Structures are given as structure tokens and as C-alpha cells.
Amino acid sequence: MAMKRNGKYPVSSDSEEKVMFFKDVSLGPHETQLRFRLIHFWEARNPVKKTLIGLEMLLIDEQETVIQGFIPPGRIKKYLPEMKHGSVYKLINFYGSKNKPVYRVADHITTVSFRWNSEMSVLREIPISFDEDHFRFHSYEDFEANCDFKSNLYDVVGHMKLVDGQTLIERPSLDEVKIATTRHIMVHVQSHDGPVMNLYLWDQAATDFCKKFNSYENTSTVLLVTTVNTKRLGGTIALTSMSSTRVFMDYDVQPTRDYFTWLGSNPEIANQVSADVITKRETLTIADIFSYMSQESAKDAFFECTATIDDVVHGSSWYYIACSECHSKATKGPTSLICTNTRCGKVNTAGVAQYRAKIYVYDNSEQAFFVLLGDDGRELTGRHASELVSSYFGANKSEGADHEVPVPEALISTIGQTYKFCVKVTDHNFSGTTRAITVTKIFSLDTPPPTEASVGNDIAATSEETMQSGYDVCEPPKSRGDSADEERKRTWQC
Numbered sequence: 493m494a495m496k497r498n499g500k501y502p503v504s505s506d507s508e509e510k511v512m513f514f515k516d517v518s519l520g521p522h523e524t525q526l527r528f529r530l531i532h533f534w535e536a537r538n539p540v541k542k543t544l545i546g547l548e549m550l551l552i553d554e555q556e557t558v559i560q561g562f563i564p565p566g567r568i569k570k571y572l573p574e575m576k577h578g579s580v581y582k583l584i585n586f587y588g589s590k591n592k593p594v595y596r597v598a599d600h601i602t603t604v605s606f607r608w609n610s611e612m613s614v615l616r617e618i619p620i621s622f623d624e625d626h627f628r629f630h631s632y633e634d635f636e637a638n639c640d641f642k643s644n645l646y647d648v649v650g651h652m653k654l655v656d657g658q659t660l661i662e663r664p665s666l667d668e669v670k671i672a673t674t675r676h677i678m679v680h681v682q683s684h685d686g687p688v689m690n691l692y693l694w695d696q697a698a699t700d701f702c703k704k705f706n707s708y709e710n711t712s713t714v715l716l717v718t719t720v721n722t723k724r725l726g727g728t729i730a731l732t733s734m735s736s737t738r739v740f741m742d743y744d745v746q747p748t749r750d751y752f753t754w755l756g757s758n759p760e761i762a763n764q765v766s767a768d769v770i771t772k773r774e775t776l777t778i779a780d781i782f783s784y785m786s787q788e789s790a791k792d793a794f795f796e797c798t799a800t801i802d803d804v805v806h807g808s809s810w811y812y813i814a815c816s817e818c819h820s821k822a823t824k825g826p827t828s829l830i831c832t833n834t835r836c837g838k839v840n841t842a843g844v845a846q847y848r849a850k851i852y853v854y855d856n857s858e859q860a861f862f863v864l865l866g867d868d869g870r871e872l873t874g875r876h877a878s879e880l881v882s883s884y885f886g887a888n889k890s891e892g893a894d895h896e897v898p899v900p901e902a903l904i905s906t907i908g909q910t911y912k913f914c915v916k917v918t919d920h921n922f923s924g925t926t927r928a929i930t931v932t933k934i935f936s937l938d939t940p941p942p943t944e945a946s947v948g949n950d951i952a953a954t955s956e957e958t959m960q961s962g963y964d965v966c967e968p969p970k971s972r973g974d975s976a977d978e979e980r981k982r983t984w985q986c
Contacts, residue, residue, distance in 0.1 A: 510525060511525050511526070512525065512526055513557065514528070514555070514558070514600065515555060515557050518588050518602060520588055521585075521586075521588075522585070522586055523584075525582055525583065525584050526553070526582065526586065526604065527580070528551040528583070529551070529580050529581075529622040529623065529624070530550075530576070530577060530578065530580075530581060531549075531550040531558075531577070531578070531625055531626060532549065532550045532577060532718075532738060533549040533561075533575060533577070534548055534736050535547060535548075535735065536548045544568075545565065546562055546563055546564050546565050546568070547563040547565075547568050547571075547572070548561070548562055548597075548736065549562070549563070550597055550598065550626075550736070551604065552623050552625075552626050553622070554620045556626070558598045558599070558626045559598050559600040559602065559603070559604055560591060560596070560598045560600065561603065561604045561605075561606075562603050562604070562606070563605075564606065567608075567610075571606065574612070574613070574614060578624065580614070580615040580622055581613065581615055582615050583606075583610060583611070583612045584610070585607065585609045585611060586604050586605060586606060586607060586610050587604075587605040588604065588605070589602065589603045590602065594642045594643060595644075595645050595721065595734060595736075596643060597644075597736055599628070599644075627649075627716070627718065628647050629646065629647050629747070630646040630647070631683065632683060632686035632687050632729065634646070635648075635689070635722045635729055635731065636729055639722045639723065639724045640722070640723055640724060645718075645719035645720060645721060645734055645736065646720065647716065647717065647718045647719065647720070648681065648689070648691070648717055648731060649683060649716040649747050649751050650681040650682050650686075650689075650714070650751070651682055651713050651714055651715070651751070651761075652680065652681055652713055652715050653680040653681065653682055654678075655677075655679050655705065656678060656679075657678070660711055664705075668702050668706065671698050671702045672698075672702075675695050675698060676693060676695075677692075677702065679691045679693065679701070679715065681731075682761075684761065685761055687729070689729050689731055690730045690731070691717060691730075691731045691732075691733075692730060692732045693733045693737070694733050695733075696735070697737040697738075705741070708742065712742050713755065713762070714748045714751050714752045714755065715740075715748075716739070716741070716747055717733065717737060717738070717740075718739075719733075719736040719737050719738075720733060720734070720737065724792075774795055775795070775798075776795045777797060777856070777857040777858065778855050778857055778860045779858040780857070781795055781915070781929065782858060782927065785917050785927070792919070793916065793917050794914065794915070794916045794932070795914075795916075796912060796913070796914050796915075797913055797915065798913075798937070799853035799854060799855045799911065799913055800854055800908065801851050801852070801853055801906050801907050801908065801909055801910075802851075802852045802907065802908075803851070803907060804899050804903050804904055805851065805852060805861070806898075806899055809896055810847065810849035810850075810897075810899050810900075811845045811846060811848055811877045811880075811881060812845070812846055812848045813845060813846075814843065814844050814846040815829075815832075815833065815844075816842040816843065817838055817841060818831065820832055821833075822841055825839065828841075829841050829843045845876075845878040845881040845882075846865070846866050846867065846878075847865060847867065847870070848864070848865055849863070849864045849869055849903060850862070850863055850864075850928065851864065851903075853913075860929055861928040861929070862931050868931050868933065868934060871933070871935075872903065872906045872911070872934060873902035873903055873906070880902060881897050883900075910937060911935065912934070913931050913933075913934055913935075914931070914932045914933035914935070915930060915931055916932050917929060917930075
């Protein structure tokens with residue numbers, strides 16, 4: 493066959509049409525035909541502005557070669573009505589673009605990009621067979637080696653040890669409404685006899701997991717999650733879902749069926765790691781935490797420390813006004829409160845007060861500012877921030893809506909008391925310009941030490957997508973200045 497521009501065009505034995513296989517796709521324009529199964533497609537959005545970048549796809553051809561596809565935003569409406577997961581298509585005219593360097597879902601160096609004259613149609617008569625799906629599995633060692641590189645997104649299959657902090661000895665109870673609101677769920681998963689890994693499912697992946705898990709008559713044990721990003725949190729491998737992630741269980745696909753069979757033949761593996769001792773948080777002194785923050789190699793991490801409250805910081809607001817639906821920060825619009833979370837986007841939300849208080853604490857090694865965000869302050873005071881704000885205005889009816897409520901006695905009365913604090917350090921701590929540490933959970937001294945299983949769902953916005961999702965009420969501002977003061981300047985008090 494004659495060589496054409498950008499490669500050879502082999503002829504399928506079952507068709508006289510000239511067809512290019514994915515292995516021959518190179519950079520540049522192509523005026524030939526591709527035939528493929530559409531495994532999956534999803535929206536790609538700007539992580540900051542949330543604007544639509546385009547539609548990304550995972551495609552597989554008859555030779556079992558997988559490639560990534562891309563449709564620019566202005567052309568999505570042309571093709572989307574005919575697009576269906578699992579259908580087989582032919583595409584004429586496309587451009588071979590260089591595969592992106594981050595968050596890749598296929599090994600091929602090229603991406604099939606739809607151009608102005610691309611024509612895609614459903615292949616009604618399929619003369620050859622196409623695989624239904626394709627997976628790229630990695631072992632624990634592979635995930636560990638690729639931690640924090642943000643390059644390839646691989647798939648993981650294993651058996652679940654904990655679901656939302658609950659063991660599988662008794663069927664876990666999952667609240668779909670709660671998970672839809674918090675937008676995430678944590679699962680501890682073990683692949684064969686490897687170490688247990690923390691798996692964080694966000695947004696659609698969390699919703700899909702919950703619906704699928706609850707739909708099974710028997711408790712599911714095997715889990716397959718595609719295209720996960722690998723991070724290291726506090727020395728522990730953490731896998732986080734992405735917008736391209738899909739969720740499968742037990743008998744959904746061949747790899748889960750194979751793993752289910754393997755697990756049945758190796759029952760001792762299911763009980764090899766005690767779910768009660770999975771990935772305990774490391775206990776450090778305040779000085780140790782500061783030392784960790786100063787390390788050049790420091791990553792997002794979660795610790796536990798015991799400290800005594802010395803004072804509650806005055807002079808900055810101890811609460812903020814949140815959207816009543818998603819608890820993201822709400823700002824004052826022309827006539828109403830507007831939610832700043834683009835995924836929620838309520839333009840007439842009812843404001844509800846949430847904690848954002850700074851406390852001064854100490855232990856035998858050092859002193860520090862801790863920041864209480866969201867509902868964490870209730871673990872100290874026993875009352876929601878909204879109750880305290882309402883009580884104040886109820887007792888001070890002459891005060892206007894813009895009046896800033898002073899620090900309540902319920903917070904001040906905690907001075908001198910000692911607690912176990914679960915805390916997290918993130919990017920804003922590593923610059924050295926602020927040492928305020930965010931609290932994720934508070935326990936009295938007679939409470940058993942927490943594990944990642946019991947408080948894992950307090951982790952918010954640590955994956956690449958969730959840090960940029962707009963749901964950042966539990967994250968201190970990323971400014972270089974004082975986080976609480978900067979937030980106070982931007983929050984409308986009602």
C-alpha cells in the first residue's frame with residue numbers, strides 16, 4: 493500500500509475502506525478513517541475558572557490500542573447527541589495532537605482531536621470485534637513510585653476494608669444525601685496482599701459509588717476505580733478520583749469478577765489487616781509539626797497532637813456566613829446572598845453562620861495558632877455557630893445586621909482546657925509566612941485515639957481537582973498573609 497502523509501493506512505480484512513489503526517496515528521492532520529469503541533467521555537474544565545475546556549474521551553480500536561480523544565467546546569453540540577458509552581463509531585478527518593503531560597489516561601503519545609471538518613458517525617454494521625473496555629492497573633509499589641508526579645492516571649482494583657469509616661462485617665449504611673452534600677467519601681482498599689491504601693472519591697465518583705454500593709443486595713467487597721491521582725498525605729499513599737474516574741464493583745466487569753474469584757480462593761487475605769488499626773495518624777508535638785512544615789520535601793499531611801487552649805483570638809471575626817446548601821462561603825450580592833461555590837451557585841441562598849475562629853494553644857514544646865473551621869468549633873462549645881449568633885442578636889435586638897458578634901463566652905470558657913487535636917498542614921503552611929494550623933477534628937482526652945478511618949472524611953480539597961473546585965470552606969485562604977484576617981475582609985457579616 494502506498495505511504496501517505498503521517499503514516500500508513502492499513503486496510504481492514506473485513507472492509508475495503510481505508511482505516512488507520514491507533515498505533516499508526518502520528519502528530520498532524522489526517523484525512524483518513526478511524527474506527528473505535530467509545531469507552532468513556534467526560535467534561536474537561538479549567539480548574540480555577542471552571543470554564544469548559546472541551547470533551548475528553550477514552551477510545552479503543554480493533555487492535556486493542558487505546559488512545560485519548562478530544563472535542564473542543566465549540567464543537568461538542570455537533571457530536572454529543574450521538575455519543576453513547578460503549579458504542580462503536582467511525583471518524584473521518586482529525587488532527588493528531590500531542591498528548592498532554594499531566595493526568596494522562598492513555599499511554600499513546602498522541603490525542604485524536606476533532607477539527608472543523610471531522611465527521612463522526614455510529615458504525616451500524618460492525619465487521620470486526622472491539623474490546624468492551626480497557627484498564628491500566630498499578631500495584632502499590634507503582635503508585636508509591638509515581639506519587640505526586642501528576643503524570644499518568646492509573647486504575648486500581650482490590651477489596652474494601654472500610655467504607656466511610658465502617659467495616660464490612662456488618663453492611664455499612666451510606667447516606668446518599670449526606671454524601672451528595674459533602675461531595676466525597678473515603679474507602680480503605682487493599683490490592684491482593686499489598687498495603688492498605690486510602691481512596692478518596694469525589695463528586696460524581698462519590699455519588700456513583702454510593703448508589704452502586706446501596707443497590708447491591710449483598711455487601712460488595714471488590715472495588716475497581718479508574719484514573720486515580722496519587723498523593724502522599726502524612727506519609728500515607730492516598731488515591732484520589734478525577735473527573736474521568738469510573739467505579740465498578742464485584743461482578744460489573746471482567747477484572748472485578750476475576751478479583752472476586754481470587755479473593756474467594758484466598759480468604760485469609762480479607763482478614764490479613766485489621767481494619768481497626770489501618771493507617772493511624774502520626775502523633776507529634778507542636779514543635780515537631782513546625783519542623784515538618786519547614787522541610788523542603790514537606791507535602792500535605794495530617795497529624796494528631798495534644799494541646800491546651802491558652803486564648804481565643806479577638807479582633808477578627810470568629811465566624812463566617814455560609815451557604816445553607818453546601819456550607820461554602822456566601823457573599824453579599826445586590827439584593828441577596830450568593831454562594832461562591834460554582835458547583836452550587838445559589839444566588840438567593842439563606843446564610844448560616846459557621847465557625848472560623850482562631851485559638852492560641854500550647855504544649856510542652858511550642859505554641860501555635862489553630863484555626864477552627866466549619867463545624868469543628870461545636871466540638872469545643874457544644875453549640876453550632878449559628879445558634880450562638882442567633883442568641884446574641886436575640887439578646888441584642890438593637891444591633892444591626894452588619895454588626896459583628898463578639899467572641900462568645902462558650903468559646904472563651906474553653907481556655908485552660910486540654911484536647912487532642914487532629915490537624916492538617918497544606919501548601920499555605922510551607923511558605924513560612926503563616927504558621928496557623930487548620931483543625932479537622934477535636935477529641936477529649938478520654939476519647940480513643942482516632943484513625944484515618946474515623947476521621948478520613950474530614951479531609952477536604954487535597955486532590956488536584958478538589959482543591960480547585962470552589963468548595964474551599966474548610967481550607968484556609970491560599971494568601972501569603974494571615975488566613976483568618978484575609979478571610980474576614982472578604983466575608984459579609986449579617
